[in-house]
Amino acid sequence: MTIPQPSNLHYDVTIVGLGYVGIPLALGFVEAGLRVLGLDTDEGRLRELQHGHSPLAHLPSEKIARALATGRLHFTDDTDRISESAAVVICVPTPLRRHQDPDLSHILSAGEQVAPHLRRGMLVSLESSTYPGTTREELRAVLEKGSGLKAGVDFHLAFSPEREDPGNTDSVLRHVPKVVGGLTPACLERALELYRHAVDKLVPVKDCDTAEAVKLTENVFRFVNIALVNELKRIYTLMGIDVWEVINAAKTKPYGFMPFYPGPGVGGHCIPIDPYYLTWKVREYGTDTRFIELAGQINRSMPYYVVNHLLEAMNAAGRALRGARVLVLGIAYKPGVSDDRESPAYPIMDLLRAKGAVVEYYDPHIPRIVPGHNSWSGHQSIAWRAHELATFDAAVVCTPHPGVKYAELADNVPLIIDACHVVPADRKANVVAA
């Protein structure tokens, strides 16, 4: 079923930004029977998509090929074609600049692309995670300036945060409740009308600012709880208590406790970044976000903690890190995905290299680090072979990808620093939890 529109409209919705969020969203709308135009500025990505190839390791190409076969999905870089759509959903990146302030450049350039093609009655919905006020102030200004139309009067404007959970097969667009806020009640109604096609449960909130705050709250919650459990790990380790055993026992409590797990730090395009959008914005109100900043300090210190454990373990064995061959396992920021943005594996690799270690990595999802990405660009994953593993003096487990043979690792590498609690402790290697 498609949304009734003037007959010259070929698409119900254009998705601007075809990444971890935009692609699953486009597929969800196609599955719901809508006609979808996917727009991106990355030519290589578009070519892959047009040929039915998934650029995302966790998303099978068949899903894209199947959606293309319906004839209701097309991909383009031609921004003029936005005018063929009844609605536009923007899913572009929201990174931080070098000094931790928000980089809205992608949102603003997407807005500039959309503005000349805005029509009366059209809907623009932003899904990128950002601070409260972005849709109402920044995006609105760009759209109004470029179109000469007025948001909430001539066109509809909304914000709906994305809850995509890459790699989690249980998390399907249709079944994850979706929060929606509109600039006006009519904007909200129009946004609900669009999303209702693809999502079973919608959660309307008062306005765009509230919807933006919902997303930041969800991610701040994860950010501070991960920091808390990382701090508990450090404390319990000193006390000779196994933090994983503590968490597994604590989570048997049927109420009032939610398990979070320690690790080598936090990564990804959301959790280490979004909280600082709030930190930056509240300065305008003369206050600060002490909890967020403390959590950030703890999470950012975890790579040092992990490397220190390696140094101490090598020292105890009478060995130096300088010149040692160290294998880092898992450079994606979480298990089962190929996304290595903000991965704590990189600061760990940097620290090891700075101390003179010879660093290699193994990641079945990232065979090669993309060029221009960071100082490790172009490095390739080692092949998983017992005789190759046996050439390393130590290994550091950063990301617990499923399918990795940790027992085989422990049988071939003499020392393992396990930040993820996945290596069987009864193997030959000296396994240190960190």
Ligand SMILES: NC(=O)c1ccc[n+]([C@@H]2O[C@H](COP(=O)([O-])OP(=O)(O)OC[C@H]3O[C@@H](n4cnc5c(N)ncnc54)[C@H](O)[C@@H]3O)[C@@H](O)[C@H]2O)c1
């Ligand atoms: N990755 C996640 O799991 C996740 C989950 C929830 C929310 N989010 C949020 O969703 C937003 C998008 O994240 P993502 O992970 O999908 O990013 P991504 O980097 O995977 O994809 C973004 C895409 O947008 C394209 N793009 C950038 N500027 C553009 C423009 N002006 N016009 C057209 N295309 C443009 C890029 O080429 C890229 O393909 C971010 O705000 C992020 O915080 C991400």
